[in-house]
Amino acid sequence: MAAERDVFVRARSRTLTAFRQDDEYQWKGPFYFIQGADPQFGLMKAWAVGDTNNGDDEWGEEIKLAEQAVQAINKLNPKPKFFVLCGDLIHGMPGTQWRKDQEQDLKNVLKDTHQDIPLLFVSGNHDIGNTPTRETIEHYCSNWGDDYFSFWVGGVFFLVLNSQLYFDSSKCPELKQAQDVWLNEQLAIAEQQKCKHIIVFQHIPLFLRKPEEDHDYFNLEKSVRQELMEKFHKAGVKAVFSGHYHRNAGGSYGGLEMVVSSAIGCQLGEDTHGLRVVVVTDEKIAHRYYSLDELSSQGIEQELLAMLAEHP
Numbered sequence: 139m140a141a142e143r144d145v146f147v148r149a150r151s152r153t154l155t156a157f158r159q160d161d162e163y164q165w166k167g168p169f170y171f172i173q174g175a176d177p178q179f180g181l182m183k184a185w186a187v188g189d190t191n192n193g194d195d196e197w198g199e200e201i202k203l204a205e206q207a208v209q210a211i212n213k214l215n216p217k218p219k220f221f222v223l224c225g226d227l228i229h230g231m232p233g234t235q236w237r238k239d240q241e242q243d244l245k246n247v248l249k250d251t252h253q254d255i256p257l258l259f260v261s262g263n264h265d266i267g268n269t270p271t272r273e274t275i276e277h278y279c280s281n282w283g284d285d286y287f288s289f290w291v292g293g294v295f296f297l298v299l300n301s302q303l304y305f306d307s308s309k310c311p312e313l314k315q316a317q318d319v320w321l322n323e324q325l326a327i328a329e330q331q332k333c334k335h336i337i338v339f340q341h342i343p344l345f346l347r348k349p350e351e352d353h354d355y356f357n358l359e360k361s362v363r364q365e366l367m368e369k370f371h372k373a374g375v376k377a378v379f380s381g382h383y384h385r386n387a388g389g390s391y392g393g394l395e396m397v398v399s400s401a402i403g404c405q406l407g408e409d410t411h412g413l414r415v416v417v418v419t420d421e422k423i424a425h426r427y428y429s430l431d432e433l434s435s436q437g438i439e440q441e442l443l444a445m446l447a448e449h450p
C-alpha cells in the first residue's frame with residue numbers, strides 16, 4: 139500500500155514531492171503537460187437514467203475512457219512533465235454508496251500511468267461535496283493529496299486551488315480563510331522569485347466565456363470571481379485551467395486566460411471525451427484539446443511539437 143499511496147498522494151505539506159523544488163526555479167526551456175478533467179466515474183449512467191443523485195451504480199464506460207486516456211498519455215513522446223486531473227474524479231458525493239468502489243476503480247486505472255509522469259489532483263465538488271466540511275476535505279486529502287498546493291517546474295510556478303472553498307465555505311469558513319492567507323503568501327513568493335509564468339488549476343471555472351457573465355452552477359459567484367480575477371491579474375497569472383463544465387469553453391480577463399476543458403468522462407455538450415495538451419514556452423502558453431481517439435492514434439501535432447524544440 140505504501141507504493142500506491144506514493145503514486146496518488148504526491149501533494150503533501152502544500153507542495154509536490156514529485157519534483158525537487160530547489161532544482162525547478164530556473165527556466166530550462168519549453169515543456170508540456172497534460173490536463174484532464176471530470177473522469178467522474180458514475181455520471182454517464184446517472185445522466186442516462188435521469189437520476190444524478192442515485193443513478194451512479196455502473197461506470198464501466200468511464201473505466202474504458204480513463205484507460206484510453208492513460209494509454210494515450212503513456213505513448214506520448216517526449217513525455218509530459220505531469221498529468222493533472224482537474225477534479226470530479228468520481229461522481230458519488232461524500233456519504234453516498236458507490237463512492238468507495240468508484241475511487242478504487244479509478245485508482246486501478248490511474249496506477250498504470252507511466253512512473254515518470256507524476257499524477258496530480260484537483261478537488262471537485264463531487265470529490266468533497268458542494269458544501270465541503272473539514273471531514274470531506276480530510277478524506278479527499280488522505281486519498282488524493284492536499285486540496286491546495288503549489289509547485290515549480292522549470293521556472294514556472296503552478297498553483298492548485300480548492301475552488302469549493304470559493305463556492306460555499308459555510309461549513310468550514312476557517313479553511314477558506316487559511317487558503318486565502320496561503321494564496322496571498324504564494325503570490326508574494328512568485329513575485330520575489332521572478333518566475334517565467336504563473337499557472338492556476340481549479341475545478342470550477344472563474345467564468346465560462348466572459349468575466350462579467352451571470353453566476354450559475356458552472357462558474358463562481360460574481361464578487362468572489364472579481365476578487366480572484368483581480369488578485370490573479372495583479373500577480374501576473376497567465377492562465378487558469380478548469381473542468382466542471384463537461385464542455386470546452388473559455389475567455390480572458392486582461393492578460394489572464396480562462397481555459398475550460400471538457401471531460402474525460404460524460405459529455406454535456408457536443409465535445410468529445412478528451413485531454414488538453416499544454417505547451418509552455420518562453421513567451422506563451424499554447425494549448426489544444428484532443429479527443430482521446432485522436433491523441434492515441436496520432437499523438438501531438440507538429441505545430442506543438444515544434445514549439446517544444448525551441449531553444450531557451
Ligand SMILES: [Zn+2]
Pocket residue numbers: 225226262263264341381382383
Ligand atoms: Zn464539477
